[in-house]
Amino acid sequence: MYGLVIEGVRFMIQENWGPQVLLQVQKLTTLSEKSVSTHDQYSEHVVPQMFKAIHEITGTPYEQIGVLAGRFFVQFLIRNGYGDLMNVMGRRFSDFIKGLDNIHEYFRFSYPKLRAPSFYCKSESEDGLILHYRSRRTGYLSYVIGQLVELARIFYQLDIGIQVLKKKEKGRFTFVVLKISFDNVGLGHDLKLKERVKNLNEYLPVDTKSFLQMFPFHIAFNKKLEILMAGQGLLNLMPNIQGLLMTDVFDLQRPCIKFTAEGIMVHQNCVFQIESLHPVVKQTEENITVQINDVVEDKVSLEKKTIMDNEYESLPYVTLRGPIIVLKASDTFLLLATCVVDTLDTMFKMGMYLNDFGESDCNREIIMATIQKSDTLKSMLENEKRRSEILTEMTKEISEAKKTARGLLTQMMPYEVAQTMMRSGTVEHSEAFDCVSIGFIRVCDFAKISLFIEAFEVVNLLNTIYSHLDAIVDTHGVYKVETIGESYMISAGCPYRDEYDAEMVADCCLEMVSHIKSFEYQSHDAVKKVLIKCGIFTGPVVGGVVGVRTPRYCLFGDTVNTASRMESSNQTAMTIQVGQRTKDRVDKQASGAFRIKPKGNIYVKGKGDMRVYELEKKKGRARYKKNEPLRKKMVAEKKEAEEMLDDDNEGHRSSALSRMSLGSVSKLLFLGLFDL
Structure with missing residues (x-):
């Protein structure tokens, strides 16, 4: 159905x-x-x-x-x-x-x-x-x-x-x-029409030749369903059917009745459709050219053969359709049929030709029109196929572009925030966090370094440094917030809350300081070491997405400013300066595993004097490894985002130039690093 x-x-x-x-x-x-x-x-x-x-x-x-x-x-x-x-x-x-x-x-x-x-x-x-x-x-x-x-x-x-x-x-x-x-x-009008037809029969006789020309596929049969006569067009296809029973040669497809004389008598108003019980294929003799042992011989006569379809093709059957009338004078039935074919290929397989149809049979025109339409449809199909291929390629390109955009968006901000933005299409997102540890890492004397090396070398140096720092960040499950010029900002406890936030940032900074010792750059007179300094502070922050044209995930609050002051007031390279809150929280989380040295007080604008400490080293393993599922989750999310990018970008962050803010680029221009 x-x-x-x-x-x-x-x-x-x-x-x-x-x-x-x-x-x-x-x-x-x-x-x-x-x-x-x-x-x-x-x-x-x-x-x-x-x-x-x-x-x-x-x-x-x-x-x-x-x-x-x-x-x-x-x-x-x-x-x-x-x-x-x-x-x-x-x-x-x-x-x-x-x-x-x-x-x-x-x-x-x-x-x-x-x-x-x-x-x-x-x-x-x-x-x-x-x-x-x-x-x-x-x-x-x-x-x-x-x-x-x-x-x-x-x-x-x-x-x-x-x-x-x-x-x-x-x-x-x-x-x-x-x-x-x-x-x-x-x-009543039908009865009058029958009377008129009866009178006209005397003046409009139809001779046998004209009848045979009009209906070359007719079949005359008696009440026993014996085939008495058939049209020449049908005999060309099925030459040995005369004398056979209709039920032995054909299957009645329509109407849905038994194929009997009684059934035909009561269904004279119906159009009958019959189909041959066996496939009909033409028999022909063909001359072909064969080549044996590089010797070509023409006109090799083949024996009479039957052209049959292979097992993958359908065999042609003869289908006849038309009304059946009763010839009362001879007590016989006459099927005034036409042969129904669907394609020229079917006609060829059966050995049928256009002149087999009656002169008044519209099938001739239909088949010729079908040929023209077939050519037109083939042309249209080819055009549509080409359009489909172009559309498929465009769809693939769009899909790849979306994939890349999703990966870039996920690198620019936390995974869950990026997913929310992609689902909703909006950038409105903010959340308050009670306890977050913020770390700032800065390349020391960056302005002096920029004076002695070319601009592209500055970019390559920062890109190399930040790529290594990114790997360390991923190892510890810390979130990288942003980079502004030579400054690198990280956080723990935001955007993913964690009970070991201070220990995570402290461990991360210690490894960064240790790892950066192997970095060097070529100065005008000698090879010099790259130096960094760090500052950490802990407290409440608010995280959210800001901007519409280039949205970014940023952290706001006094804690961010204070952490920045911890770094800027740190006068000793390759050291980590922390505030009182961070020191207390690290001691609690790591159970005294860190060695922390007091440095005295510093003046912080808007806050007055603050006690600061220097984080020297750590003994023992990290406590936060007990919370490993969160680490794995964050690393897996970042890996998933990175896999969306091209193979050339796998395992690396965006270049340092793409990370630098407009202010940083302006600073480089001011220093004369770009010859404009």
Whole structure:
């Protein structure tokens, strides 16, 4: 069953009971929350399940639900563009019913696996007709009745009555006889037309030659279904069928009846479609050129052979479609058929040619038009393929750009903050932290260094130093806040709270001082060591994202200013100066593992005299390793962000130039490091 039918039922539920009931119905069926596509196939049990669910939820009788669904399905088809087709299917309602099978054939172009029911009329009178309904499904009778009632009301302004005369269900098949009562006023005109045709027969005889030219695929057979005669076009494809039974050669595909003389008699208003039971392939003799041992011989005669499809291709079958009329004078049936082919390749495989069709057969024009359309479609397909490749490449580039942007954003600010920004698209984020340890690291005498080496060497030196410091920061799980020129800022306890914040920053600074001893630079007269100094302070801060054009994660508060003063007031290179709060917190967290020397008091603007200490070294292992999951989490997050970047950037931070603020660049320009 196609999703078109299910969508019609959903439309009925939506219009009658609203979206809430529709959600309840979907939960009670195998459909659940799935979206339905009109051209996809679904289980045959979905619609009966939906009817049952509606009955349980609303209390509406089951049969009434079926009728209602049928009526709304007609409205659903009209809304989806099929109203124009149904509007011209018949001048009268009886004509429309007789053409129901043709409508289903039309739908088969869009829904090739459609298992349509079959309808045929009998005993038509001025008061109505008898309709025989046959289907490969059970449980859809009320649904069909609803469709008939709505079709008559909308297109013919008729209020019809329907009575079930006979109903039989056998396995998965349904056989029903319906009496449809309506004012069939046009029937009298048909009787007059038959009388006119009877009179014209005397003046419009058709000779045999003209008939054979018009219907080269006709078949004449008797009531025993013995083939008496066939058209030349059909004999070219199936030369030995005369004298055989129709049922031994063909399978009746439409209408859905037994292939018997009695069945044909009551279905004369239907279009019949039959298909050969066996594939039909042409037999031909061909001359080809072969090459054996580098000797070329032409015109090698091949034995008569059958061109068969390989196991991966479908074999062609002869499909005939047309009405069957009864020749009462000879007590025979005549199928006025045309051969249905889908492609030129099929024609070639069967050995069929355009001149095999009758002169008045529109299939000639259809096939020729199909060739032209096929070329156009192939060209369009190639263009679409190229566009698709371009679109795929652009999509890939956009994906890579997004990936890089995410990685850069994650490097610029904490992982969780970056994720929030990417999800929400906003930069509004701030949070207060009660206890954070801030560390400032500065390259000593940076201005003097810049005077003796070239500008690009300054950048390379800073980039090398900061890359090594980044690795140390990652090892200790400390967060790198920012770099401003020759100054490097770190924090612990923010943006991730940690009970060992002071010990983490202290350990990190000690390793930085130890590691930097191996760095040198070439001065004008000698090779000199790179020196750094550090300052640490602990206290409350506020962290948040500032800026819109170039957003940054920054820390604010008196603690940040004081930590900066700890570094700037430190007059001794390769040492770490800490405040009283940091000293107390380090002693508590590390249980006296650090050796800390008092340095006296310093004056801090806005705060007065403050006692400071020098952090010399540490004995024993770090306590905060007990909190290793957080370290692993932070390192993993940074690794994930770095993997998003190009391979050239893996394991390294952005260059020092990209990290330097506008003020730092201005300072370098002022020092004359760039020749502008």
